[in-house]
Every structure is written in C-alpha cells, then in structure tokens.
Amino acid sequence: MSKNNDSVLVCENIGMQFGGLAAVRNFDISIPNRALYGLIGPNGAGKTTVFNIISGVLSPTAGRVKLFGEDITGLTPDEIAKRGVARTFQNIRLFRDLTVLDNVLVGHHLRRKATLGEALLALPRYRKEESGMMHTSRELLEAVGLKDVAHYRASALPYGQQRRLEIARALATKPKVLLLDEPAAGMNPAETEQLMQLILDIRDRFNLSILLIEHEMKVVMNICEHITVLDHGEIIAEGTPSEIQSNERVIKAYLGGGTIARH
Amino acid sequence: MSDWRLETVTLEIFMQNIANGITLGSLYALLAIGYTMVYGILRLINFAHGEIFMVSTYFAFYGIAIFALPWQVSFVLAIILTAVMGVIIERAAYRPLRNAPRISALISAIGVSFLMSNLGLVIFGGRPKTFFRPQFFQIPIQLGSVRVVALFFIIPVLTVVLLAILNYIVYKTKIGLAMRAAQWDFDVARLMGVEVDRAISVTFAIGSALAAIGGIMWGLRFVEINPNMGLFPGLKCFIAAVFGGIGNIAGAVLGGFLLGFGEIMLVAFLPGLAGYRDAFAFILLILMLLFRPTGLLGEKQRVRT
Amino acid sequence: MAGNQSNNFMRKAVLAVAGLVLFYLCLYWINTQWDAYKVRILNLCAIYIGITLGLNLCNGFAGQFSLGIAGFMAVGAYTTALLTMSPQIKRAVYFIEPLISPLNSIQWGFLPSLIVAGLVSGLVGFAVGAPAIRFRDDYLGISTLGFAEIIRVVFTNTTHITNGALGLKGIPPHTNLYWSWTFALLCVFVMVRLTNSSYGRALKAIRDDEVAAEAMGVNLFYHKCLAFVVSATMAGIGGGLLGNLITTIDPNMFRFPLTFTVLMMAVLGGLGSITGSVISATVITIAMEALRVLEEPRVVLGIFLPGIPGMRMVVFSIALMLVILFYPKGFMGDRELGLDSFRNLAARFRRTFSHKQV
Numbered sequence: 028m029s030k031n032n033d034s035v036l037v038c039e040n041i042g043m044q045f046g047g048l049a050a051v052r053n054f055d056i057s058i059p060n061r062a063l064y065g066l067i068g069p070n071g072a073g074k075t076t077v078f079n080i081i082s083g084v085l086s087p088t089a090g091r092v093k094l095f096g097e098d099i100t101g102l103t104p105d106e107i108a109k110r111g112v113a114r115t116f117q118n119i120r121l122f123r124d125l126t127v128l129d130n131v132l133v134g135h136h137l138r139r140k141a142t143l144g145e146a147l148l149a150l151p152r153y154r155k156e157e158s159g160m161m162h163t164s165r166e167l168l169e170a171v172g173l174k175d176v177a178h179y180r181a182s183a184l185p186y187g188q189q190r191r192l193e194i195a196r197a198l199a200t201k202p203k204v205l206l207l208d209e210p211a212a213g214m215n216p217a218e219t220e221q222l223m224q225l226i227l228d229i230r231d232r233f234n235l236s237i238l239l240i241e242h243e244m245k246v247v248m249n250i251c252e253h254i255t256v257l258d259h260g261e262i263i264a265e266g267t268p269s270e271i272q273s274n275e276r277v278i279k280a281y282l283g284g285g286t287i288a289r290h
Numbered sequence: 291m292s293d294w295r296l297e298t299v300t301l302e303i304f305m306q307n308i309a310n311g312i313t314l315g316s317l318y319a320l321l322a323i324g325y326t327m328v329y330g331i332l333r334l335i336n337f338a339h340g341e342i343f344m345v346s347t348y349f350a351f352y353g354i355a356i357f358a359l360p361w362q363v364s365f366v367l368a369i370i371l372t373a374v375m376g377v378i379i380e381r382a383a384y385r386p387l388r389n390a391p392r393i394s395a396l397i398s399a400i401g402v403s404f405l406m407s408n409l410g411l412v413i414f415g416g417r418p419k420t421f422f423r424p425q426f427f428q429i430p431i432q433l434g435s436v437r438v439v440a441l442f443f444i445i446p447v448l449t450v451v452l453l454a455i456l457n458y459i460v461y462k463t464k465i466g467l468a469m470r471a472a473q474w475d476f477d478v479a480r481l482m483g484v485e486v487d488r489a490i491s492v493t494f495a496i497g498s499a500l501a502a503i504g505g506i507m508w509g510l511r512f513v514e515i516n517p518n519m520g521l522f523p524g525l526k527c528f529i530a531a532v533f534g535g536i537g538n539i540a541g542a543v544l545g546g547f548l549l550g551f552g553e554i555m556l557v558a559f560l561p562g563l564a565g566y567r568d569a570f571a572f573i574l575l576i577l578m579l580l581f582r583p584t585g586l587l588g589e590k591q592r593v594r595t
Numbered sequence: 596m597a598g599n600q601s602n603n604f605m606r607k608a609v610l611a612v613a614g615l616v617l618f619y620l621c622l623y624w625i626n627t628q629w630d631a632y633k634v635r636i637l638n639l640c641a642i643y644i645g646i647t648l649g650l651n652l653c654n655g656f657a658g659q660f661s662l663g664i665a666g667f668m669a670v671g672a673y674t675t676a677l678l679t680m681s682p683q684i685k686r687a688v689y690f691i692e693p694l695i696s697p698l699n700s701i702q703w704g705f706l707p708s709l710i711v712a713g714l715v716s717g718l719v720g721f722a723v724g725a726p727a728i729r730f731r732d733d734y735l736g737i738s739t740l741g742f743a744e745i746i747r748v749v750f751t752n753t754t755h756i757t758n759g760a761l762g763l764k765g766i767p768p769h770t771n772l773y774w775s776w777t778f779a780l781l782c783v784f785v786m787v788r789l790t791n792s793s794y795g796r797a798l799k800a801i802r803d804d805e806v807a808a809e810a811m812g813v814n815l816f817y818h819k820c821l822a823f824v825v826s827a828t829m830a831g832i833g834g835g836l837l838g839n840l841i842t843t844i845d846p847n848m849f850r851f852p853l854t855f856t857v858l859m860m861a862v863l864g865g866l867g868s869i870t871g872s873v874i875s876a877t878v879i880t881i882a883m884e885a886l887r888v889l890e891e892p893r894v895v896l897g898i899f900l901p902g903i904p905g906m907r908m909v910v911f912s913i914a915l916m917l918v919i920l921f922y923p924k925g926f927m928g929d930r931e932l933g934l935d936s937f938r939n940l941a942a943r944f945r946r947t948f949s950h951k952q953v
Contacts, residue, residue: 137811335736
C-alpha cells in the first residue's frame, strides 16, 4: 500500500462499528491524481459505507480520511463537498421536483461568492455569477447528453438519464475526487458502453480522480486502473484488473466466479 | 411576577397530590398508548387522537342524557363507538395518503383534528357539559389521614389491567404479531402473509378504545367536558409518548405517568408557576428532542441513506 | 447582445414602475370611496398574503413543516403594540401591574416599530429553528407548535410586560391600505427574488432531499435557519400590522386555530407557489368574512335562522381535507402566474382571432 505524496485521497485504517457489528475494518486506500479506481465486493460488503465515511455522512469509529493531506474525518458532508469531494448515490437521490437544469445549478451553490443580499437585490456580482453558473451548467448537461431535457422535471427522466444527471450535478460542485456509487445499475449494454466512455471523458476533461463502486464487472475491468475488493467489511484483495480476475479469494467471495465477466 | 417560592405542604395535602398525580398519569398513559401504537405502525402523529378522546366523552354523556341508558351500558357503547370511529378515520383520511409525501398525511391529520373539534362545537354546543357521576365511583375510601373516592383507585387499577390485556394481545396473539410485523416493514410483512390493512385497523381500534376509556375516566374525574378538551391532552400525550420512546408501549405508559405526575407536582410545589403548567410538557419535549431524541426507552434508530 | 439585455431591463423597469403607480392610485381611490368594512377586509387580505407567504417559504419551499407561525405573529403584534401605544393608554390598560420601564414611557412611530417587530420575531425564528435543524417532519411540527405554545403561555404570564391574559387595548390604528399592501408587495418581491435565486434553489433542494443537498455542499444549518428567520420576520411584521388594525390583542388570539388558518391558506393555494398563496389568502380572507353569515343569527325571508358558531371552520376544515385528499398540490401546485403566462395567453388569444379571419 504505497502512500504517495501526490495522493489526492487517502483512507487510513478506516473502521466503522454499528453497535456490535463491524461494517468496515482496516480499510486503506490511496488514490492518486487522475486515477480511476474501483471498489467492488459482494452485496453488504461495506462499499457504500466507505463512501458514506469519505463523504461525511458517517463518522468512522476508527481511522482517518485525508484529502490533499488535510484531515477531513468527521467533517459534515457540505464541508467535505466544499473541499472537493462529490458523490452520486446508489439509490439515485435527485431533487425530484426541480428541473434537470436546476438540479445541476444546485451543485454550483457552494462555490457562490455573492451574498444573500446581493441575490435579493439582483446586484451585478450576483447576476454575473448566475449567468456564469447557467452557462457552465448547460455545458455539463451537454457533456452528459442531457442538453435537450434541461427543462424537464427530474422525476420525469428515464432511469439511465437520471443517473447521468446525478453525475452532472456532482460535477457542478467542481470536485477533485468523484465517488460514483453503482452508476451502471439498471442500464442496458448500450447505455453501459456510453457510461464507460462518459466516465473516461470526465476524468480526462475535468482532471479529477474517480472512485467507482460497481457490480457490473464489464465496467470495472475495462476502465479501472486499480481495484480494491471488499468482503464483509475487509479488503480481501487489491490490484490491477487482471490480478483481481485471477485472484482465488475474490472468486470465492463472489460464489464461484460466475459473475466476473471476461472482457 | 412568577413566584419561585417552594410551597410547604402537610402530609395530607402531599398524599392528595400523589393521588392526583397517579390519576392524571394513568389518564395520560392511556391516551399516550394510542399515539405510540399509531406512530409505530404508520409513522404518523395522529393529531385527531385528542378529538377521538373528546368524542368518547360525549358518546357516554349522550348515552345517559338522551337515551337514558344505564351508565354501564352507555360507557361500553361509547367505547365501541369510539373504536369504530377511529377505524373510520384511518380509512377515510389516512389510508388514501399512505403513499403520498409525509407532509400530506400530517396535514390530513391536522385537518381531521380541526374538523372534529369544530364539528363538536357545532353539534354539541360550546358550553361545557357536566359529566354524570354514578354513585359507584364516589364511594369514599379512607387511607390513613386521606380520604379519596373510589375513582382514585379505579383509574390506576383499570389502567394496569388494560395494560396487561394489551400486552397479551400484542405479544401473545396472531393479530398482535401482525401489528408488530407491520411496524417494521409493510412489504415484507405482506410477503409473509400478514394482512397489513387489518393490523392497522386493529391498531386504531385498540388505540381509540383506550382513549375512550381514558376519556370516560377523565369525564368522571374532572366532570366538565367541552369540544375543545381534546387539544391539550392530545398534544401532551403525544409528547409523553415521545418522551417515553415513540413506538414503544411501555415507553408511552412511562412517559404518560411521568408527565402527569410532573404536572401535578409542579403545580403543587411551585404554585407561582402554575400558569406554565401547559408549557411544561412542551419544554420537556424540546429538551428531550435536543438531548435524547429517542426518548427514555427509545426504539432503535434507522440509519439514513 | 448586451444592448438587447439592457433594453429588456429598461422595459421591465418601466413596466414595474408604471404598475406600481397604477396600483397605488387604485389604493388611493379605494381608500376614499369604499366603506370602512370593505377597506378593513382588504387590509386583512394584504396582511394574510404576507403571512401566508412566510409560511409557504418555510413549509412549502424549504420543506420545513413548521406549525409555529402564530407564535411569531404574537411576538410581532406585541412588539409593535408596546412600541406604538401612548404612555397614557398604557397606564390605563396596565391596571393590574404597571408596564416595566422604559416601555411604559416610550412611543415610537409606526415604521421603526414594525422594523423592530420584524427583527425581534426574526430572532425568535432563529431561536426556534436553530435547535430544530435535525428534527424530522412530524417532530418539527410538534416542537414548533410547542414553541408557539410556550410563547403564548409566557405572554399570558408576564403581566408586567404584556398585561397577561387581559391583553392590550387601545393600540393606535396606524394600519391602512398603504401600509398593508406595501407589506404584501414587499413580501411578494422578497419571495420572488429569493425563490428564484441560487439560495431559493438550495432551499428547494433541501425540501426534495436534504441528504443529497448536503452532499452537494448546501449547508443545512444556514439555509434552514434562513427559511425560519425570513418566515418569522414576515409573520412578525404581519402580526404587528394586524395588531394595529384591530387595535386589541390578547394571547388567546395566537393559538393553534390561527396557525391552522394560515396553513390552510398556504395548502389550498399550493405549497410552493407564490401566486397560489396570494390568491388563496385573498379568497379565504374574504370567504371568512362572507361565511360569518353562517355563524350569526339572521332573519332570512321572515324566518329566523339561529347562527351556528364554529360552522365556518367546519367548512374550511372540510375544504382542507378535500384538497389534501384529492388535489394535494393545491390550487396552483408549484406553478406561478408570471409575465410569461400572460404573454402566452395573449399569444393564444391573437392566434385564435387571426385564424378566424382566414
């Protein structure tokens, strides 16, 4: 486990106890800049718990999370978002009654410099920021292919588009680290292909690091440079895709290896 | 100016206060159970519960006043009618909103509460009525230096008996099991063959019946009934249920007793603050929500996300 | 491009100013021509528009189910009353316990009193909202209701400040159409600006999913407090205007039925629609007066009909139940009637007529 000095996000010995149950134990990860890392494991392995810890929804019972060397353990989710970590959710948490565009615009709110007073009186600094945010939001929507549905209510979008909207919204916060929680869930093969390309494009275009939870092995094996495998809250293996595919413990954890697709 | 002086009391007055506290505590407990049971199964504050309590007293009253029924019959009939009314309210006002956002169900509950108290005003008239005092409850009993009427015994004893019966129903019968299963997860319960709708109806029926018994006892104890009498006991008893740990029947009883006792003691020992009696419950609530939101015997917290 | 934008801006500004001038001319005309009863109702409409918007901001746009609005109105009403009443009247009214100084000797103008009332209720709004940040809907409702009750009980028991249960009489009748409707317009303005701004979006995001909102960097504490404070301020100033309209207030006015009335206005109009609140506050205020007919005994066609007290609220409760069960989004849902809708209407109008000519 090399801890580079240029690691963007580092988890040191993270542990999470819920009463008597250890959801996560001894979790370490070190993500460099512009990296695409994967986090896989059977259901209930603790992957989303790790995300919740990194993004601040949960406070770990042990260990530290560091972003660019700064300890962000135990900060609230909005503070962590301000420092550059954004995420999507396993169960899609969009702002259902807002429009697609508004969903993305909310992501910009944390970077706002104009005050409430300026907003109320529509002073120039606010108006300039607002039009800038509009412009960037439309660009983001175009990047994920949702330009045409900008004024639809978010709840009206089909499932695949909703997932992409969540990604666009997360990108609006100008993150340095993007946590994607099962972005390919429920997608058909064509959509999955598009998604993989989208993730790679995002990484290149926005110059950020991505940590990906995914069950769809095609995605993980094809685009991730490094994979960490969790089982029952502990890391059982990590390495490159080919190393993971041939790892006996991993195969056993997934009950016979049938779910690890060969690409 | 509020007076913070502590009142010195004789043993007699003290015992009287204890008796008052136990009585009020029992009544609050009976009412609080209904709240906690409904909240446990529907995650809904049944704002109308206080009005159900109020209506039961009028059922009993009119049973005697208009239909000249013997009080035993009138009381039992009132309890049954109130239970039916509780079930009807659930069917009409809460069931249609089961899949709606929570705020809708809350607003509906408030609407029902308001509708009932105003209907009560329209139908029963705003002037308070005097509840009947059957001789049975007025038999005097001497306890050392204190003299109380039988009512002061009947209320707590009845409460304990009812609790035992309720305990039996909830933990030892099939419908009780259904109610407990539905508390956790509707879909899973349904998959296990539980008739969730029936469990909910039974919950309302039991809660309303208990509220009716509490109402009748209240009428016997405090004599005066009016259409607005449900609002404050209703709110206080919800707070008592939260205080004890919402969703937890034992907690509701504990909360009810503590609240009733606390109120009496406050007025007894700090008479200068008597005006704040009604605020006592609310202050307790806010303190509790800040420092121990799960209540005294609170249920397990669900994790978010 | 820039030239076009500034032209647009100029056009909107001119329209706005013209509209305002016209509006105030109408008020002037109504003030001088209509009878006092109708004017009073119009005053009430304006006041309730502002208060309903306040509730709508907190409950509708921010999704914070607060039942404490009567408490904030009470704070505002008592503050304004205490500041505007003359010392002589104060001596007369406070006959059980004299009012503490310096309140007993001061008398301020209406505007500074209203401003202070707004500030004080805003502060109280913060005190109520801040601890309640983590509460779920139902607990939030009960605890805000509890706060309102605590406020009322405190007012009933602090005779040396509020005159207790006796209430205050002889409050100077400063409220007129200009004050109340300026208040209503200001509230509408603040609501429109706020809800269409980035802050408004943040509030709506919190309403829709506060976990996701927090993850996107929205500070829950700041924004929820914002909703509470602005809402309480509106309610407080509205309460102050109300006090100086009806000239007597007492703690029993500010109980749950008042909160229910405002809640009903907001729900019927549509939680999340500014136009809805404006329309429903106006309609319901008028209806309240009109339905008073039901409650007072009157002689109709020679037949004496006894009044049925409480009938009004029965009607309104039924209306609320019908709405929440069948039209939960209310009259306007979360739509608004803006300049665009009028333009669309005008365009459609024109189109039908041009077709006819062909």
